[in-house]
Amino acid sequence: MDEHAWTTVAQLHAWLAESASRPPHEETLLRILKLSEEVGEVAQAVIGATGQNPRKGTSHSWQDVEAELCDVIVTAMVALRTLTPDAAGVFAGHLERVADRSLNRPEPAGE
Known part of the structure; x- marks a missing residue:
């Protein structure tokens, strides 16, 4: 993520x-719960x-x-x-860990 994004x-x-x-503490919880609302909007758009x-019918675009x-x-x-x-x-740090465990895996035997 670029620095501009995190500044915004x-x-x-x-x-x-x-x-x-x-x-x-309530503001924190509500901001986290807001994710569920936004994910629901993705589902609605799909x-x-x-x-x-x-x-x-077709009410949304990609x-x-x-x-x-x-x-x-x-x-x-x-x-x-x-x-x-x-x-x-x-x-x-989290993205790096995900990349390490996903992209740096050895090929399964026999492939």
């Missing part, structure tokens, strides 16, 4: 913190893009799905920043 996330986090009306609801996936990513980044001021470092 920090600004979004600060903006949300300024307008917070609940105790900090259903709409594939025309799976006979009543609505560009809508892309936008909703971006909302999930931004929401997750802000939630992570809410948990730690070192969100960028935590994410980079």
Whole structure:
């Protein structure tokens, strides 16, 4: 993730913190729960893009799905920043561990 993205996330986090009306622990929980809402919007867009609801037909495009996936990513980044001021470092470390275990696996025997 580039530095500009994390700077924007920090600004979004600060903006949300300024307008917070609940105790900090509730704000944290609500930001994490917001992910479920955003994931639901991805599902709704996929259903709409594939025309799976006979009543609505094709109500979304794949560009809508892309936008909703971006909302999930931004929401997750802000939630992570809410948990730690070192969100960028935590994410980079986690991504590296995922890459190591996924991309650096030996080939199964016989292949």
